[in-house]
Amino acid sequence: MTMRDIGRAIETNGWRQGSLLCEEDGQALAAELGCEDVATAVAVVVSQSCDLTQADIAAEPYAEVIVGHWSHTRSGDLLYGKHPRRLHLPVQGHEGEETISLLPWQRLRCPRERLAEWEPDPERYLLRADLQVLTTWLAQRYVRGALPNTFNDLLTRKRKTWEKLRKRLSGHVSGLFVELSPSGELGEGDHYSVNLLALVPVAQKETLEEAQETVRRLGDLMRELGMDVQASARCEDEVSYAVVRRMTRFPLEYLSLRGDPMHPMPEEFESRPPSNPPGSDP
Template identity: 30%
Template sequence: MVRDGGEVIIELVSTNKLFVPKSKLAQYEPDSAFVLDGKGLGVLRSWLSARYNRSAFTDAFVDRMRATKLDVRLAKTLEPHGGLISFVNFDIDAGQVVERPAGDPYTLSIVLVYAPGDDPDASAEAAEAVVQAVEKICEDRLKAGTDIVLKRCMSISEDDMPVSQARVLMQWRLEHMTNKADDHPGPIGQ
């Protein structure tokens, strides 16, 4: 965010809410000293919408993720790459929403959508390294009998992600991760 031509950093905490009636705000005009660029506005919109637009995974799938600690390990693996990986999408059972009984495994495909940045080739290489790290975590956590089978994990650039595919995938949100507006991914394991 920019104020009077200089960069300012703000922190927004969704749990620190205060109800302000519109009638109290009506007397004020927007402060033209503050400017939010397109990317910053996108991050703000994403942050605000995350509270109201959540993916709904079946209880059985969530329980299986927790039982294997796959959710925690994925979060730890992906967290340092918040500047590179824009979205983590799951395709569970080719889009079927089924509560599967024990012994009937879910098939999981993971699609990591990354920001191409100023050097798309370097970003693609970095995203592939994250894919390999995610595959390793899944291999370690999803042993026989865990009731989740990793079908595939892949990365795709934001520029190449078709809307038709984005509509059928379910976004897996890491609520504790921040939305970052920078394009500077950190190296694996940092």
């Protein structure tokens, strides 16, 4: 098989970004990655479709694959890419909707020649919206913004109350975004002006009112710390990309401060039952 034939075979076999490997192939890659629980492993191709089918093997010798594990639980705090170090992702299949748990660093390079010999899982797939969550979550690993230390230090004074409100909000929103002025550290006598925005998925529009109340209380908390605040919660389809683009995604997994341990998730979230039962909309 020539190099050009390999790219053509990959396309003919049906490989696309977001394709799941068949169980046996995914477990083989998990073993190569050194995963302990190979029996529950599932692998998803994250390379762009045009890179997968590139005719020149020398230009694109590998397909990037992320390896996760089937999960019996689903946490709202791990959906939509809200947590930078763990993701719960819905997968569609003939038995309904299932969940995989992913860590961003469990990725490997798979020689593209192997995809020319394999076919993707014919029974399981990602919805377009969930594929976008996955790719955005991986990209945020490198492009997410950092908040100024003086801003974080101010929130430390109300940390317990902030954490209580944050946990209440996290299950309802796909993201919490903040815009600060000034955007850096505070000088003597300065104070922050804050635009705080929570986005609610259209599929969970019924939770908008509750999210609005929680964001309002977060805004009140910031005002107690001497900040000027505008705080709101809106459905995703009501906010332009331009607005979100100029803001910084606020960490919803926990308040990220200097010296905090890089734990993957507070223990109380690990045993939380699924927010959506199999077969329901994500």
